[in-house]
Amino acid sequence: MLTSLRAGRGERVGRDVTQSGRSFTTRRRLGGLLVAVLLLALTVFASLALGSRDVALPVVVEALVDRDPAVNDHVVIWDLRLPRTVIGLLAGLALGLSGGLMQGLTRNPIADPGLLGINAGASLAVVVAITWLGIGTTAGYIWFAFGGATLAALLVYGIGSMGGDGATPVKLAIAGSALTAVLTSLITLVLLTNLQTLERYRFWQVGSLVGRDLDTARTVLLFIAVGTLLALVSGRVLNALSLGDDVAHGLGQHVVRDRAVIMTATVLLCGSATALTGPIVFVGLVVPHAARWVTGPDYRWILAYSAVLGAALLIAADVLGRLVAPPGEVEAGLVVAFLGAPVLIALVRRSRLASV
């Protein structure tokens, strides 16, 4: 009698503990996400307020609330700073998400979205557009970049899924790296023989948020929206896939179809981002790591965090690039590497390395 009572109470206490544990984790994750969103808001505001031209904070607010085309400061904010902020927001979100997807898909912590050959495919297409079609504006590159990215990703997935055991993570990773190397060689070959192409290409390849207008952003908005939607519903699937193909299959997942959906989302997101800004590499790698450090291995949360933090990182990098060498600027793609690398190293040194 007594023992059974005790057992009953023990059970209840146990349940209470796990429940409060679970809600503690959820609260921590929600709190973290809130902090991340605040961080993003802060960077967005900084991006509107800071630059080589000094604009007083009240004027910034005034410009946002009550736009006056006759005031120079307002024009700077609306025509120069707002577009690059929006583009940073979209591209950063897309890169962060696609990085999380890619690391989950290949079960490889050092995978980034470029691994599918997306960056190399986009770059080769842009090089072709510059060299043989005489296209020379960022807006003109956008469809080439997107098309090249898609083709390359299809090729990688196609090759990766040939052979007896289908598209295993390792095969995808190797196929992606191999194709990237081939495409990069072709790019180098063209650049070495064609000085004019190199002159234009070298400024595209660093990755920058400047010189794109909002129309360019509107072009890829639909792709990013669809990609984001697919990504956000993929969290649960990635959790299952992270247990290995056999377990995921046993849990009732359709592994091949799931992979195809995740690939599609990655291509839409990373392809759009690359088309918008040029190849920016570091965001997709470092942001999911930062996210995993707070959230643990649950991909639903990792993806949500990655989207917000990716945007924050890219915009912060752009703002910093404006401030370090006025009146000149350092491109966001370069700043991200210098900003992101120490962050990644610090994270890696501190964490107990939650593996993928």
Next chain:
Amino acid sequence: MTAGLGLPALGRLRRRQRRRTTVVLAGLVGVVAVFALLSLGLGAYRISVDGVFRTLIGQGDGRDDFIILSLRLPRLVAGILAGAAFGLAGGIFQTLLRNPLASPDIIGVTGGASAAAVFALVMLGAGSLGVSVAAFVGAAGTATAVYLLSWRGGLTGYRFVLVGIAAAFMAHGVLGYLLTRGEVREAQMALSWMVGSLGSARWPEIAVLATLLGVLTPALLALRPALGLLQFGDDTATGLGVRLERSRISLLAIAVALAAVATAVTGPIAFVAFVAMPIARRMMRSGAPVLLPAALVGVVVVTGADLVAQHLLPGNIKTPVGIVTAVIGGPYLLWLLATAGRNHGSVTRIT
């Protein structure tokens, strides 16, 4: 009883594996020999196989001697040594860190070398020796920094890879910056160094690389059993009696030294380090570390690519070998991936 039944089968399997090893190694050596003859004989002035042999044993005529010994041999030897060094370095990194993506290109070694070399080239206007020294310093410096930064009372492979990637991205950031800031001609010069070529290799540098390979290969052979156990993970390796930290540091140091010196001599020939081990594994159908075949594959890829770059590509621009290595090695690896069947489960496994 069952063990007694199993043993003959196991023996057969071992014999078959051993035979396969012999065949693959012999085949690779044969291919290297043919490539070597071709690369010594072919060119604007063609020399017969007979003439090549006569020169090599010291009985050629003056003109053949000059062309082979001063022009074609340095190129060939640099290709062979660099191919072997890159193949070994990549193989060690990939096995030790248990990640097929962890070649020296990914973890910052060649990135650091490139950044330093391009800095010397663009900003300091250095000559070829200066660039070589800068490349070596860059590679060794980056590797040391990565090592120190990832040390936390011990070394985990995973942490090492991630810190290495961070370093690689920083190096590429520097490269991107240097490429946009210099004159476009300088950018082109930097670009052509960055793909790697054999034309600029001179005997003194080649001698350094040869000495290094001569010294490090026996050391590597001694560490080979430890590497075989380390690929099963730290716990298993410790359990099986590997002195984890010491073996790992020695192996990493060897791999870095090989990659750094080879990069200093030829530039970072793209893709060789990445591709050698996966191809060797698939040829051997083996899950064990296959360092010697990986080195030979590296040699075949570099010398073969140089032949193509020198003699098969149209036009009078001399294509750097690094462009061709990826264009040949990449599709071959992709083909291997695409054709590997399910019954060779161990073949597609590389980690």
